[in-house]
Amino acid sequence: MTGLRARRPTGAVPWPLILLEGGEKAGKSWAAAELSASERVGQTYWLDLNEGAADEYGAIPGARYLVIEHDGTWGDILASVAAVRDEARRASDAGEAPMVLVIDSMTAEWDLLKDWAANRAKGSQSNQNRLRKDPHAEVQVPMNLWNDATARHRRLMTMLMTFPGIVVMTARGKEVAALDTGGRPIEGSKDYKVEGHKSLAYDASVWVRMSRDHAPMVVGARSVHAGLRPGVDKPQPIHDFSLDRLIFDLLKCDPATARARDVTPMQPGDEPDAERSPKAAALLTAAEDSASDADLRKVWTAIGPALAAGDISQAEADQVANRITALRAELNKEAAA
Incomplete structure (x- = not known):
């Protein structure tokens, strides 16, 4: 083999x-x-x-x-x-x-x-x-x-x-x-x-x-x-x-034969699917830093062009959209209070 x-x-x-x-x-x-x-x-x-x-x-x-x-x-x-x-x-x-x-x-x-x-x-x-x-x-x-x-x-x-x-x-x-x-x-x-x-x-x-x-x-x-x-x-x-x-x-741990656990750290490397793309990271940061609903809408409108250009994956687009939705809900809650 x-x-x-x-x-x-x-x-x-x-x-x-x-x-x-x-x-x-x-x-x-x-x-x-x-x-x-x-x-x-x-x-x-x-x-x-x-x-x-x-x-x-x-x-x-x-x-x-x-x-x-x-x-x-x-x-x-x-x-x-x-x-x-x-x-x-x-x-x-x-x-x-x-x-x-x-x-x-x-x-x-x-x-x-x-x-x-x-x-x-x-x-x-x-x-x-x-x-x-x-x-x-x-x-x-x-x-x-x-x-x-x-x-x-x-x-x-x-x-x-x-x-x-x-x-x-x-x-x-x-x-x-x-x-x-x-x-x-x-x-x-x-x-x-x-x-x-x-x-x-x-x-x-x-x-x-x-x-x-x-x-x-x-x-x-x-x-x-x-x-x-x-x-x-x-x-x-x-x-x-x-x-x-x-x-x-x-446990019968014998110092003569004992060894540290064999744990090989996982190596994600730079595979595109294993890490968040720079564009997705930038959109998430912009969403977190938004001070108003208008700012969040600007980030929202940037998702489609980034997805069409291949700068973010569909999963990343969904992640950004979900975070924007949550942040808008927080802003609405604060405004109501």
Whole structure:
């Protein structure tokens, strides 16, 4: 078969990407600090994002981690993770005990990116008009900015998923009111929500729920040795829980054979269908910056000629038209108010 590259699976247990989530004061950060005391791990680095537990938990008997200093900006946070990843790769190549990276918490990480998107949205003409009329008006964050925030989160997650060592992520989790398809609360019904990006639990290889009321529970694990069958096995409580035991005894992660997850980043390249055309991007920007219905109509009238000239695709024309319709509805709503 020509043009096909394939290999046999190794069967090796990869380095785990662990999500510890739960309510307040449930022991998430404590468990992460406790792991650093294990003789089976090497140097631990702690990235504290809006939690403030790193210094105090250094007093836990045996804890031996280093606190990463950063200035709170996304660029500095990402650069810090990249530096630890490079050091973990060096340690792995040298045959040293696996390094550990703790991120406390991923809830704060996504909050930072949400604030970044909202701050960018405030600069659009439509939101500036809205805020001039009412300084307390809700800022509308368009989908393209949410996509940009998700792209930033995805870059971080790719680094964590391919980290050549152990990664422990904490996040807040709680019960919330269940909603129907219309977004209305369902009386007497509850759902459980992990506070963070919606794909956070999916990307983790092991998902542990911490609680003040019951033993830690493995909600899900991508594991041959300790996996849970969705829809068949219930979350498993671990009464003598520790991350050391979970990683090395239950998941059977062997430092001699463990490797980072084999995740090949997707490469969209410059295929015309994979990216928005310059003309479509310009029309969307013009729509977002429109200050009146007349401005939006000008953008609307430019869609047809651009489509006829082949500068935009039909899908892009539909996207621009739908965005203009939404913006006109917002302007009409403001005018009525």
